[in-house]
Amino acid sequence: MNQTKYIFVTGGVTSSLGKGIIAASLAKLLQARGYRTTIQKFDPYINVDPGTLNPYEHGECFVTDDGAETDLDLGHYERFLNVPTSQANNVTTGRVYLSVIEKERRGEFLGKTVQVVPHITNEIKDRMQLLGKSGNFDIVITEIGGTVGDIESLPYIESVRQLVWELGENNGIVIHLTLVPFLAAAGELKTKPTQHSVKTLMESGIKADILVCRTEYELSEELRQKLALFCNVKREAVIQSIDASTIYEVPNLMLEEGLDVVALKKLSLSEQKIPDLTNWNTFLDRLKNPKYTVNVGLVGKYVELQDSYKSILEAFIHAGAANETKVNVISIHSEYLDANSADKQLKNLDGILVAPGFGERGIEGKIETVRYARENNIPFFGICLGMQMAVIEFARNVVGLKEANSTEMNENTPNPVISIMEEQKNITDKGGTMRLGSWKCDLDNNSLAHSIYNNLQIEERHRHRYEFNNKYRSQLEENGLKASGVNPDTGLVEIIELENHPFFIGVQYHPEYKSTVANPHPIFVSFVAAMKKHKNN
Secondary structure (H helix, E strand, C coil): CCCEEEEEEECCCCCCCCCCHHHHHHHHHHHHHHCEEEEEECCCCCCCCCCCCHHHCCCCEEECCCCEEEEEEHHHHHHHHCCCCCHEEEEEHHHHHHHHHHHHHHHCCCCCCHHHHHHHHHHHHHHHHHHHHCCCCCCEEECCCCCCCHHHHHHHHHHHHHHHHHCCCEEEEEEEEEECCCECCCCEEHHHHHHHHHHHHCCCCCCCCEEEECCCCCCCCCHHHHHHHHCCHHHHHEEEEEEECCCCHHHHHHHHHHHHHHHHHHHHCCCCCCCCCCHHHHHHHHHHHEEEEEEEEEECCCCCCHHHHHHHHHHHHHHHCCCCEEEEEEEEEEECCCCCCCHHHHHCCEEEEEEECCCCHHHHHHHHHHHHHHEEEEEEEEEEEHHHHHHHHHHHHHHHHCEECCCCCCCCCCCCEEEECCCHHHCCCCCCCCCCEEEEEECCCCHHHHHHHHEEEEEEEEEECCCHHHHHHHHHHHCCEEEEECCCCCCEEEEEEECCCEEEECCCCCHHHHHCCCCCCHHHHHHHHHHHHHHHH
């Protein structure tokens, strides 16, 4: 196959219909048929990346191996495909405009007036084809953020129109995802919103090749025929996407609906082989038929919004299935947790995870949580800020450094056991300046970390500014807090653990970013196993 084929996924009627899940499911099926497939996301906001966005605003920020701070949909792409994404897989309007303005300042447009068409659209088209031109992929799926008709999406829609035309027949297709709502008062599904959405798309010069209809109820044959007729698509190209109990069922639902077959036909590609989803379905079977149950407390400060800790929640699903265990995640707001309420909120848990985050709100609650887990021998796992809180708690309550803190929370603490990284001290810009991406870590071969990874060197993804302060390392280690993982290049501590405890580990990096259906993350798998054991005891 010489020419890369392109599939564009647009959305209509309303946001949050699950374009990312549909894109990831289609990619999974095409991958299972033997096609090298990748997915990219184009986001219409003007931030250069979501790195500076509050989690309440946009959910979690997902980090790739090459240090890109990206949209959380890239997490879905990796979890489904088990293939790492990169900087090129997520592009925002901010990044597009920044690039065009930098070119203009360099004089690359030879004095021309710089305009949305052709300069912005050309930049978008170049980025849409970047992965395709790498020669690594047969099919590139591009998800366009937002909803058709949004002002901010217009340059992307126009770029898709031009690109589909330039690529020529059978080389680029558009899948339009819409909502078919059920009106309880009328007792029926309504197709009019979808018809309007397709009409809006056509007014922009794009004809949808495939219609994916999100629905709570089965679409009748009559409704499908009606949608095909009025939305100008073939009957076989009307695909039902009904609500599922888990996002991991969607590839099977799309296989039943023939989404992959219709897409391949439109792209003039052979079906090659029947998708082999054996391993996927083994995972799904374990997920849906657990033999055990554990309750884990997720202690954080953005717990009101599920998407704030999306990768952690998904990592628990993967690790739970690996252990044939249903993991009930109980969200606990650290801001409302103190010494008086800790016992009431934490005593019935089988394990506690203290979540990542920034800023001083809710910090004392996290420290109190660590103390409770440590003293009551409850399996404990701290990620990033959670690991730092474990260090502070140990310094205060075991070593006796009562005012130990992080310089992030108190610049003048007499015992900065967590401190800003040396190279971060003079940085004033907040965006894209943290320690990001994949870094190596050497493990002590006589440690919990080593038994979990079964390896002496690992690579994990980071996103932070503050670090374990090595000036306190020997003092903390003498009192029993073990530094079991260290970066070989910087000497910075990456993993801490307690030896005489059922399971107590804190990591400076974000293991949740690398957990996939095919490869559940070993720390999460071990943590769930430890919770199971703790519950039985």
